[in-house]
Amino acid sequence: METWQKQWLQRIGVYHLVLSFLFMGPFFSILLLFFLFTPLWSLSALYLAWFFLNWDTPNQGGRRLEFMRNWNIWKHLRDYYPIKLVKTAELPPDRNYVLAAHPHGIMGMGTFCNICTEANDFSKHFPGIRAMFAVLHTLFLFPVYRDYVMSLGACSVNRRSLDFVLSQPPSGQAVVIAVGGAQEALYAIPREHHLVLRNRKGFVRLALRHGASLVPMYSFGENDIFHLKVFAPNPRQYLCQMTFKKLTGYSPCIFWGRGLFSADSWGLLPFARPITTVVGRPIPVPQSLRPSEEEVDHYHTLYMQALEKLFEEHKESCGVPASTHLTFM
Template sequence: MLFGQKYGSVGRSDLTAIMKAGESPLMLVPGGFHEATITCPGHERVFLKSRRGFVKYALRYGYDLVPCYSIGEADLMSNPQGGWGWRFFLNAMSIPAVLPWGFPLLPLLPRRGVELVTGIGPAVKMPLIPNPTDADVKEHHQRYIAALQSLYDRLKVGTASAGRPLEVW
């Protein structure tokens, strides 16, 4: 989590304290280890279907959600695919199940010549709902995913990713 010029934990107690205090701006990256695990050149993927906690906190404390996306980022590194069950299990144990391979001679460096296009979409306004229900969270989670899809569709035009769909896992 990044807020202002500070970094912090995304643990429940830390996040709650920061949001109660109204720290702004606040940046959360919801994909985590799972998103790194599913990253694959030639595919644009986000791990969001089961990531609803950030929406619940946004509703509870009245934060808007701003979709951001970098097209081409997945092409910077190769990462073995498959074995999702055990890899997601390792991720849940805080062991990142990724094996990135970028530049041939120095594999931890990203590949050269990859076109990156980063965009920031308009804020998805969230109502203040102190005790959001599961239905509230699901509704606004869908709104966020739709906004991210819209941003992706605008960004991909004229890029190497123009023919790629955004895969929401």
């Protein structure tokens, strides 16, 4: 009986996150609009006033609430897969960091669990480090959902926001960026490890501007929790895809997992596959307010080498065949 209860609590924890990610923003947008035409119109009016007064908060470090990051529901989410955090080196709190998270996957479940919650005690593994997960600015356009996301330690991924976080005293500030972005989600195929990284250098420029150390972070198993169907790239569909991506920030694809009640049916519940997030060693980066292309290329190459080394050192212990290698695109 106890095992059955644990399994359902774990499923509820995961399903809560999936439904929030997909539907919470549109749901509250429609609800507030609906309230405007009912006797509860004042609730919508008050919230919308708050919304516009706090419009810039995602660009100023967000609004983190530790009690929400410590909810028990995140531990149930962690145990469902399970999700683990592996520390390979210290991150001294006397400097700032840019943590590059790979792969993006469909929802970045490993990165979310380890950075936006305390389910795996990130703050105890790395004392003095205040990590912020930089996500699409689009998410902060949805009422209520924006406050929910910020409370878990998220901020906008644009330059102004990241510069603000890394400029705040004291040291020990860290921004976590899913470098591959929405494009990499199209390669979230089970048991494959394709990263969109060769021409993604903005995170290196950010590190150079602030003298922040670069840290590779890889979540083994991230691509295994959903099945994925990508639309065929004929000219008409390609135009639709690019338009959709430009408007929303998301790459259009179809993904599915298992059913809530049966593993044999299709649904939105991810498959229970182990995810292990390995945080690598920091790469010291000097401060250069106007870095040259040569500097950017040099540290980008160092970063790619460090990430590949991290992958090779930990792949077998994380269930990846020894013959598997990273593919950079």
